[in-house]
Amino acid sequence: MAQSPRAALRSAANTLFVITPVLCLLAGCGAAPESQDPVAVASADLDATKFSGWHLLQSVTPIEASSGAAAVNIRNNGDNLDLYQIRPFDNTLGYYYGHTSNDGVDWSWSLPVNLGTPHDRGLAFTRRPSATSWIPTATGRNGSAVAIREYDSTGDEGNFLRQIWVKFLISGTFTEWSMVDSGDFEEDPAMAFSYPYVYVFAPKSEAGQVQFYFSKNDISSGYNANGWTSWTHIPGGNLVYAGAAAALDNGRLFLAASGTNNRYYIISSTDGGAHWSNWNYVNAGPNTFTSAPALTANVAAGGNIELNIFGTQTAVNGLRLVLNSTSLDGGNTWSSYQSIGYGDLLSAPSAVASRPSRIETFGRGTDGKIYVDNYRE
Numbered sequence: 001m002a003q004s005p006r007a008a009l010r011s012a013a014n015t016l017f018v019i020t021p022v023l024c025l026l027a028g029c030g031a032a033p034e035s036q037d038p039v040a041v042a043s044a045d046l047d048a049t050k051f052s053g054w055h056l057l058q059s060v061t062p063i064e065a066s067s068g069a070a071a072v073n074i075r076n077n078g079d080n081l082d083l084y085q086i087r088p089f090d091n092t093l094g095y096y097y098g099h100t101s102n103d104g105v106d107w108s109w110s111l112p113v114n115l116g117t118p119h120d121r122g123l124a125f126t127r128r129p130s131a132t133s134w135i136p137t138a139t140g141r142n143g144s145a146v147a148i149r150e151y152d153s154t155g156d157e158g159n160f161l162r163q164i165w166v167k168f169l170i171s172g173t174f175t176e177w178s179m180v181d182s183g184d185f186e187e188d189p190a191m192a193f194s195y196p197y198v199y200v201f202a203p204k205s206e207a208g209q210v211q212f213y214f215s216k217n218d219i220s221s222g223y224n225a226n227g228w229t230s231w232t233h234i235p236g237g238n239l240v241y242a243g244a245a246a247a248l249d250n251g252r253l254f255l256a257a258s259g260t261n262n263r264y265y266i267i268s269s270t271d272g273g274a275h276w277s278n279w280n281y282v283n284a285g286p287n288t289f290t291s292a293p294a295l296t297a298n299v300a301a302g303g304n305i306e307l308n309i310f311g312t313q314t315a316v317n318g319l320r321l322v323l324n325s326t327s328l329d330g331g332n333t334w335s336s337y338q339s340i341g342y343g344d345l346l347s348a349p350s351a352v353a354s355r356p357s358r359i360e361t362f363g364r365g366t367d368g369k370i371y372v373d374n375y376r377e
């Protein structure tokens with residue numbers, strides 16, 4: 001296996017950084033253990049000493065949220081970020097534009113823009129958004145998009161129909177809210193862009209089993225709110241339960257999710273979702289998690305796809321660490337889980353990587369503010 005320069009790195013001493021204690025656990029399902037792939041752990045860790053530690057994400061005032069944050073690179077250089085998060089008090093969606101001029105050591109952030117909700121339907125957003133982005137060379141216009149799940153009590157006989165709504169930011173202008181093809185979804189969505197399609201992934205229950213589905217929209221000629229395909233089933237039965245993250249690189253789509261045993265699994269497609277691999281267990285250790293995963297993908301040295309997965313583990317001796325594992329071969333083998341800092345987040349983390357040597361990880365602290373942990377090599 002060709003290895004990136006990181007192959008020589010191994011775990012250093014784990015450094016803990018305290019935000020604030022919390023007793024809140026995110027939703028999880030303690031079902032019977034699932035089958036696990038007997039995959040040897042053979043890839044290299046990120047160097048834990050090169051994480052900055054969790055620190056407050058500052059703008060003019062600290063960025064507050066009632067959910068986790070979704071952040072994406074824009075303009076393909078990692079010095080500019082779009083950040084989306086559910087605002088406190090009114091559960092509307094907020095948007096911030098971030099810029100760094102010193103490789104992410106310090107960030108400046110715009111004042112918040114309130115993106116609201118589709119108020120004409122009396123909707124309320126839940127938990128965390130997901131986002132993706134693209135660059136001008138791909139579509140003729142730069143932009144990002146955000147997807148979020150809501151509760152709608154207007155269904156037949158008072159049933160709650162949990163739909164996925166999206167908003168696009170194209171060349172500096174936001175579209176109106178629009179709904180992806182109708183469904184009823186158990187957990188928050190995940191997003192990814194692979195030219196010319198924006199993909200949305202979400203889990204739903206059918207006959208007592210949770211299945212993953214995706215819809216896509218061709219934006220090569222601009223965003224068409226009516227252009228979403230019907231939801232397409234991703235094979236895998238009841239293997240995964242909740243909370244997904246999506247990433248892609250080198251034409252390969254990846255989807256990670258929490259299993260019913262609160263461990264992480266991953267699936268991939270090399271042909272835009274027409275065919276999928278099996279769901280594979282992230283065989284990085286026996287740890288269990290209270291949050292959905294965050295996932296990044298980059299092409300490393302030698303052409304291999306480097307994946308990094310992050311999540312908040314189930315409390316051990318009162319501590320809830322944010323853990324990371326790395327794969328240098330597209331998810332076939334994984335390094336052991338290691339701590340990137342004691343975040344004790346009230347939300348699942350979100351991660352964005354402009355390159356393998358630079359990753360920003362975001363999450364909501366117990367004080368309702370957004371924190372970031374930067375990785376630099």
